[in-house]
Amino acid sequence: MTEEWTQTLGAGPLLGIAAGAVLLILFLVIKLRLHAFLTLILVSVLTAIATGLPVGEIVGTLTDDFGKTLGSVALLIGLGAILGRLIESSGGAKAVADLMVRIFGERRAAFALGITSLLLGFPIFFDAGLVVMLPIIFAVARRIGGKNLLLFGISGAAAFSVMHVFLPPHPGPVSAIEFYEANLGLVLLLGLVIAFPTWYLSGYLWGKFVNRRNPMIVPSLFGAKDDDQPQNPPKPGTVIAILLVPILLIFLNTGLSTLGSVGAVDPGAFWVQALIFIGQSPIALLITVIVALLVLGRFRGEDGSALEKLVDGTLGPVASVILITGAGGMFGGVLRASGIGDALADTLSDLGLPVILAAYVIAVVLRLAQGSATVALVTSAGLMAPAVVAGDFGAMDVAAITLATAAGSVFAGHVNDSGFWLVGRLMNLDVKTTLKTWTVQQAIESVVAFVLVLVVYLIF
Structure with missing residues (x-):
């Protein structure tokens, strides 16, 4: 078993192998045009072999990591794609887009959508929120016209990323709070304070900048066609109500789970368990898809065969997104299984840096090395927890250290991160463009957030 295997290579050779693997991926995809x-x-x-993983366990490791990634994203992408396709094909996305442009104007539409994504990103996870909101984001971008994919796409995706990384009750910051014994309320308050400026600088302004340098046409999403718009679109309020269904259900889940963890409600009560169950992302999206099939389909005169064809036609285009995202998770999982995280953690623990800087640097290196932001955050917090708990830090200092660790964990997501492939494929970006736009955005988001929490740490 891989758990019984001991890595004999040090951090240096492992980092060299990881860097070589990343370069090989870029060469094969960009230069040789081999499918991702x-x-x-x-x-x-090749990475599993080079890092010395037992040959008999390599296939099992690959399939386990592939399956774990698919288990978390396949249902969300599939159900989210069906929901988005229903909203788009019914004319609902265009109706909402027209409403937003009337209210906010063309110049402020991207900003308004970013703020909306920030609000929706509070209870909903990054991948689910992005898939659900992209039809609206793309519809508004098309409504305005021109080549504005990166402005709208990067700005919206960045908003969900900021909320997922820095705000409880998302799993990464919650885990760090537990390790550091931080005050949940203070972390939440500080996270809310830094969320807007972090998104504004790293998402909205960066999106405007890269859009000017590389204007791109908004692509079709989930197999949609430009001439699919019906004559009897639903009202914008109907579409917005449908979009609020998963948000409210997931908020029930995360809210009740948080209240249960602090003893405010009985986590074993049947009604609590029932609401938590229907608020889990896959169940919430399934319920929403069924509602959308009825409201946007059956109740508008669409028959069952037409809806079946629509769903079937949606799943084909997203299959590539799902498989590539799973393979990206597989690559990151191989790097984690090689022991690179443990080796780096042991090496970095002796840096002698101030605690808040050490937490950030360790999270950055682990993020770059193995890809997963959550793993980088949890590993870094576990490593730094003894120093933080034993140190003479105030409650606000610990909250700042928690968010500094979170800031490091999001730095420069690239080819070993499944989220990199998800964003790139949903927006129809090639690998080179995704690196120049999304990877840089993640780096800016990390640095901006760290500077903000460092200021709070030094002042308070």
């Missing part, structure tokens, strides 16, 4: 799915599988196998 095949590239990620091939490089994952």
Whole structure:
């Protein structure tokens, strides 16, 4: 078993192998134009061999990591794609887009959508929120016209990223709070304070900048066609109400889970368990899809065969997104299984840096090395927890250290991060463009957030 295997290579050789693997992926995808799915599988196998993983366990490791990634994203992407396609094909996305442009104007539409994504990103996870909101984001971008994909797409995606990384009750910051024994309320308050400026600088302004340098046409989403708009679109209020269904259900889940963890409600009560169940992201999206099939389909005169064809036609285009995202998770999982995280943690723990800076640097290096922001955050927090708990830090200092660790964990997501492939494929970006736009956005988001929490740490 891989758990019984001991890595004999040090941090230096492991980092060299990881860097070589990343370069090989970029070479195969960008220069040789090999499909990303095949590239990620091939490089994952070669990396597993190079890092010395037991040969008999390599295939099991690959499939386990592939399955774990798919388990968390396949249902969300599939259900979210169906929901988005229903909203788009019914004319609902265009109706909402027209309403937003009338209210906010063309110049402020991207800003308004970013703020909306920030609000929606509070209870809903990054991937689910992005898939659900993209039809609206793309519809508004098309309504305004021109080549504005990066302005709207990067701005919206960045908003969900900021909320997912820095705000409880998302899993990463909650785990760090537990390790550091931080005050949940203070972390939440400080996270809310830094969320807007972090998004504004790293998402909205960066989106405007890259859009001017590389204007791109908004692509079709989930197999949609430009001439699919019906004559009897639903009212914008109907579409907004449908979009609020998963948000409210997921908020029930996260809210009750948080209240249960602090003893405010009985986590074993049947009604609590029932609401938590229907508020889990896959169940919430399933319920919403069924509602959308009825409200946007059956109740508007669409028959069952037409809706079946629509769903079937949606799943084909997103299959590539799902498989590539899973393969990206596989590559990151191989790097984690190689022991690179443990080796780096042991090496970095002796840096002698101030605690808040050490937490940030360790999270940055772990993020770059193995890809997963959550793993980088949890590992860094676990490593730094003894120093933080034993140190003479005030409650606000610990909250700042918690968010500094979170800031490091989001730094420069690239080819070993499944989120990199999700964003790139949903927006129809090639790997080079995704690196120049999304990877840089993640780096800016990390640095801006760290500077903000560092200021709070030094002042308070």
